[in-house]
Amino acid sequence: MINEETLKELALSKSEYKLIVERLGREPNDLELGLFGALWSEHCGYKHTKKLLRSIKSTAKNTLTEAGAENAGAINIGSNKAIVMKIESHNHPSAVEPYEGAATGVGGIVRDIFAMGARPIALLNSLRFSNLESSRNIQIAKGVVEGISGYGNCLGIPNIGGECFFDESYESNPLVNAMCVGIVDNDRILSAKAEKPGDLLIIIGAETGRDGIHGASGLASQNFEETIELRSAVQVGNPFLEKLLIEACLEISSLKELVGMQDCGAAGITSAAIEMAERSNIGLEIDVSKVPVRESSMTPYEIMLSESQERMLIAVKENEYKNIFDILEKWDLKCSIIGKFIDGNDVLILNDNELISRTSIDALTSPPEYDLSKISKSYKNNKSKLSIKNKYDSFNIETISSHLESIFSSNNIVSKKSIYKKYDHHVQTNTVLEPGSDSAIIRIKNTDKFLLFSCDGNSRFSLIDPKIGAEINIAESCRNISALGGEPIALTDGLNFGDPSKPKGAFQLIETFKGFNTACDIFNIPIISGNASLFNEGHNTSINPTPIIGAMGIMNNKTKIINKNFIKPGHKIGVLGNFWGTNKGLSGSEFQTFFENEISGDISIDLEFEKKLQSSIRNLVRSGLIESSHDISLGGLIVALVLSIEKNQLGVEIEKSVPDNWAGALFGEDQSRVIFSYDEKNFNEIKSVLNDIKWEQIGTVTEKNIYFENIYFESEELFLRYNKGFSTDL
DSSP: OOOHHHHHHTTOOHHHHHHHHHHHTSOOOHHHHHHHHHHTSHHHHOTTTHHHHTTSOOOOTTBOSOTTTSSSEEEEEETTEEEEEEEEEOHHHHHHSHHHHHHHHHHHHHHHHHTTTOEEEEEEEEEEEOOTTSHHHHHHHHHHHHHHHHHHHHHTOOEEEEEEEEOGGGSSOOEEEEEEEEEEEGGGOOOSSOOSTTOEEEEEESOBOSTTTTIIIIISSSOOOTTOOOGGGSOOOOHHHHHHHHHHHHHHTTOTTEEEEEEOOTTHHHHHHHHHHHHHTSEEEEEGGGSOBSSTTOOHHHHHHOOOSSEEEEEEOTTOOHHHHHHHHHTTOEEEEEEEEESSSEEEEEETTEEEEEEEHHHHHOOOOOOHHHHHTTOOOOOOOOTTTTTTOSOOHHHHHHHHHHHTTOTTTSOOHHHHTTSOOSGGGOEEEOBTBSSEEEEETTTTEEEEEEEEOOHHHHHHOHHHHHHHHHHHHHHHHHTTTOEEEEEEEEEEOSOTTSHHHHHHHHHHHHHHHHHHHHHTOOEEEEEEEOOOBOSSOBOOOEEEEEEEEEEETTSOOOBSOOOSTTOEEEEESOSSOOSGGGTTOHHHHHHHOOOOSOOOOOHHHHHHHHHHHHHHHHTTOOSEEEEOOTTHHHHHHHHHHHTTTOEEEESSOOOSOHHHHHHOOOSSOEEEEEOGGGHHHHHHHTTTSOEEEEEEEESSEEEOSSOEEOHHHHHHHHHHOSSSOO
C-alpha cells in the first residue's frame, strides 16, 4: 500500500491515487508516481480552475493564440507585429527563499516569452507583503525586490511598472507576480510542439541538478506547514546564462530545422516534454541518461522532476540539428539529444536504453477536474456592514488635517520609488513613460505604435465581494491605460487564492470568474494568458483573494504623452464622474483599513458608465486638449490631488466646500472617476468632446497648498511624508 507521507509530498489524495492505479491497470512505480504527482499538481494540472478557465473570454479579432494552448498569449498590433505577454506567480518559493524565489520567477516568465520566438521587451511586477513590523516581513520584502532587480537587470530587459501592496493577510504568503512582454513578427510565432514522429527532443542550457524537485507539487499545490522543509524545492537562478539562452533561442528560431520550443519550468522535463507531446498528438521517448547533469548519481526520478533553471526543450526535424548545434556552441550553451517523438500515445522513459516507465499521455495529462460549485454550496457569504458610516460625519478641521497627514504614513500610499529605482527601466531605449504614473509607455521601433501597460489588483474589494472586486480590478487596470490615451486591447491574469477545496475558497474563485466574464464582455477585451496560484494559506490564515490584472493598451505615437502631474499654475482642473467620494466608498478603502483595521461594507461599479468614461478620457488625450490625467483610486480624491501636484511642487484651489461626511468625500474610493488638468482656452472644445458624460470643472492649479472653500492643507508636509517612503528601507 502506498505511503500516505509520499502522497502528501506529491500533493496527491488517496482518491487520486486510486484513479492513477485504475488508469494504469497496475500500481505505478516510484518514477511514474512522481510524473503523476507533477502533472496532476494544481500548478500544472489546474484541477480546481480548468472548468472556470474555459468560460473566460480569451479571443478577440486580434488574438493570435488560444489561451492556455501556448506558453503565453499573442495579439496582433499591426505592422506584422505581435505582442506576446503573460503574468505568472512565484509565491511559495518567494516565501521560503525570497531572493531566489523572486529571481527565478522573473527567469521563468521571460522563458515563457522567448519560447514563442518573441524578444522580451518589458517586465512588470505585482507584489504583496505583510505589514513591515517584523524582521521576517522586512527580510521577505527586501529579498524579493533584490531578486527581481538582481535577475531582471542582468537580462537587459526594462522593468517598466507594477505595484506593491501591504496587508496582514499576506503574513505567511507573500505574492510575487511577474509579467513579461515580448515582440515577434506575426508569421514567426513558435509553438510548443513537434510536427511528426521522428522529430528529435533536445535539451539546451543549464545542466540538470537537484534543485527545485517537487516545486510544482510540494510548493505550489498545497498549503504551507511548519513541519515541512521546503528549501530544496526552491530553484537557483543564473541570469547571465539566461541572457545567452535568450539570444541563442531567438537566433535558432529562424531556422527551418526548428519545429517547436518549450520552457523547462514547473515540473521540469516532465511537464515540458510530455505537454509538447500532448499538443502534438503523438508519443514520446526519453532517455534520462542523455540529460546533462551537474551532480553525480542523480536518479531518473530526480532528472525528470528537477526544476533547475535556464533550460529549454526544442523539437527539431530528424537528423537536421547541425546548424542548431553550431549556434548553441557559438553561444557556449550545452545541448543534448535526449529523446524523440514517436507514433502512438505513450511516454517511454529509458535509462541508458533500459525501459523504466511506460505510461499513456492521456492518463498523465488528464487530471481529475473538481466542480467548485459543489464545494462552495455550504459557504454562507455573510457580509459585514460598514461600521464607520456615520462615525466621521462631523466637520472638524483639526481632525481632518490629522487624518490626512497620518494616511501619508501608510506603506500603501507613500512613494514606491525606493523599489522601482532599483530596476533598470530604460535599457533597450524604448521606455517613453517610466514607473510612477498610471501606466507605463514604451515605443515599438519602426512602427507608429506606443504600447501602454498596467498591473492592478485590489484584494480588499475582492474580499468584500469577489465578483464586483474582479470587475473593479479589470476596470481599474484598463482605466489606467485609458487615462493616458491608450485603447486597452488585451489582459493577462494572475489568480492568487487560498484553498479551493474549502467552501470559502471555492466560492471566491467562482465569483471572481463571474466578474471577469462580465467585465470582459462589456469592455470587449480578452484575457489572453495567465496563471493560477492556489493554496496560498499559511499556518493560521489565508490570503485575501487577489486576482492581479495585467493590461495592455495601444495608441498612435503622434499622441501627446501626458502623465498624472499637473504642469503649471493657472491650468484648470476637471473631473470625469463624481467629484466627491461617498461613505459607501469607504468600504474596503485604505482609510477604513488604516484607521479602523477592518474590511467591511458594500462595493459597486457601473461598468457601462465606466466604459463610457474611459472612451471619453481617451478622446480628450488624443485630441491634445488636456495636460494631465489621473484616476481616483487608492486613498480617494485627496490622495489623487496630492499625487497630481507633488512632482512639480504645486497646489490646487478647489471651488467647493468639503461636506460634513468628509471621510467619504475625501477618502472614499468610489469607482469611475478621473481628474485632469487643461488650459482654460480649451474649455469649449473639452465641453464638446464630453457632451454626453458627467463632468465638471472644479478648480485651478496654484503655486502651493490645497485649498477648499472651507479648509486648506499645507502641501509641503504631505510631500515630505509621501517622498519619505516606506516605514523601513526596502
